[in-house]
Amino acid sequence: MSVPSTTASSTDAEGATATTPAAVTAFPQSGVRMTGRQKLVLALLLGAQFMIAVDFSILNVALPTVGAGLGFSLANLQWIATAFALAAAGFTLLFGRVADIVGRKRLFLGGMAVLGAASLLGGLATSPEVLLVARVLQGLATAAVTPAGLALLTTAFKEGPLRERALGLNGALMSAGFTVGAILGGLLTDLFSWRWAFFINAPVALLILALAPSVITDSRPTVRPKLDIPGAVTVTGGFLALVFGLTQAGETGWTTPATLGPLLAGVALLVAFWSVEKRAATPLVPVRILKRRSVIWGNTAGLIAFVTETSLVFLLTLYLQEVLGYTPLTTGLAFGVLGIGTVIGGTLGGRAVGRYGNRATIVTGGAVQAAATLALAALGTSGAWIWLLLAATFVGGIGNMLMIVGFMVTATSGLPDAEQGLATGLATMTQQVGITMGIPVMSAIAAARMTALGDTGPHGVLSGVTVAILVNSALVLAGSLLAGVFLGRAGRTP
Template structure:
């Protein structure tokens, strides 16, 4: 198909269509609602941690494990569950995961001891590891490769990123107005509604031939990811040179290396080597990793700035991030159109440049309250850019693969997302600590935050450069898919 000859004639029709069917709209609402709820869970307890600690007697030094226990399970088991979804059926795993999420949330809401709460958070993390890749695979198989899938993935990315921001706002509101327990209870009716509607609304998808589960590969990758996430968490807590940090990171890297060796020799690998050789899968996920690492850690850095430098309350801090949420939703709405018009690579580069420029401007923040205007403008623009990258990443990492491998592709993409979210805060926390040393006070915190923001901007720009250099141009099949919808 020649673009030169057809583009003027097809441009108006692409703006008008193709259109989603009524059933596709129902599927989209159900799946996006579930993904939004999961994204909210990542951050809803962050603002409420001090209140949770007081309510259950958590020592201050151990409060971070409320978030870490969730992240360990979510990141560590995502790739495994992405493959399990292909084996047992995506709808079955999605619905079962949502049921577990609802029950775990109820358990967290009634918890009377730290042990019960941490058990609930681990179960929530496991449910997230099951629901997210299964839901994404159901989404990508419900919409054929082209404009409709790009639009659906754009909305999915926007709502997931907005959910991360909304979690901070909702957590502050619920804790101030009711109790931290409602940060758990709010999930229960949503999960129940999804479980009730999913069997009749969602059409299942699974491979025609059901392969065996690669148990050695699953054990190696799950153990490696658990140790990697644990090591990154300890790095933010105890430093990068602490024995526990180094041991965990090295052991995790060794297991991930062993995983690659196992996959090359396995007759039915968890991750076929041919997929790992695909440029769009490898470098698309690399761009996504940087996008999630930088934006979620920037929220952490700006939380330090707003509370420790400007003196904002947790609730006011959460509300300030509402502008970032608007930016991410805007970027998600534009992302699918940008991919359709410019292609995956250009969308990734454009979004990365916008995010890097917006982040770099935050180096100028000072100690007076008037700097909030710059923060709001920059977070809005950065949110738009970040979502362009995320939509470009999701389309890139799942394109050109048959339906039977979509669970694997979305499992890899989800793992990238969750590892990026987990990595960001320890890395940026280490930069802040290295810059401030033993100094305290608003000026010291501002100095550390500024240094970390600069590192953050450089990472975003590096990701854009890598995407420009290493992601190939879309092949003829991808272009035809986008043109045909």
């Protein structure tokens, strides 16, 4: 079922149509229902996105065990995560455009097949080299599946209550997947082997590949666009360099050549990309889209939401293990309440956007997340502080998901179906880069504080974590308020 054609709309200077809160609330969520086929499509696409989200975090608590099992040196252990992040973040925008060219369904199914095969390869790996190849393939598959799946989702549900509800559930499951991945990784590693953190993907991928061809309807532009090769090379190279530089910052610091070189190269390539796109006959990302306030500030809000929440999980992992002495498994279980909060926030997010508009949802979510994060600055060395951590992460998870749902709706609204692959590619790239950026940035802040104190014990770690938490809270509040100011009147996506 689509949103009734009488839905009111407003048109901006570029001619894009944006749904207003009045139009959305004229047809309340309870009055617009999904068909059985839409529910099945939603279940398959959300299952794929959830599986990908789990992949981001499932190995985090198992990294030392994986390294010991395959002979990774301590210095090279971070490459298990970095190899995945580089491929996932670097190629997402390119594959978002490729989906528009070859067909979103075809790229989605191809990516799922590669993801399943790469997971089997990773589980069977007997050397560091084979494992890293598997992780790169998993990252490339993620870069293909995520924007293609989101584009299929946004074209299956027209703008309005159904799309907002679908994106809310997608955001909730994506965020919950990070938490579930940490818990599942600890359980599988403790009960069986780290290899099951890879093997578990195979049956899920197989099920999706068996059901999706007959259920999901393909979508792509009527006129197939040409691929902008210079744009693809510069933007992919730029993001690869930026992500590599950010991961190096967490390991070697912000002022070393290993960090500054890639970061400067990344910035130079992205500037070149902008220049290429202004002159290209068929640009990878039309400059007019990059100038839209909804795209700029929607993605800015999303970037900050992912940077702050994923890095907060890292900071709290340090606190739980280095200050309170928790094991990896109990650390993962402690984040269960965060997962519950994100699911609640995701289910509320679509309703909040429909009733109050994108702008109000982003600002409210950011304010709630910032307040909950600020409360964590009070954490101490006693085990009794776990109750504050649980309460604050639960509330913060709700706020974070409100912000993420507002970002997804804003960044993909007011654009034709022909550009949904591009819009979702941009949004997915924002998500991937945010996840990758957060940890090295906050890790560097915490490490700088510990270095200044000359203390890497529990008290030094607590002090470093506290300073980073304060920065984290200020960042999410400032980002959400700025996005709210520049997005304009509530409900509009100019």
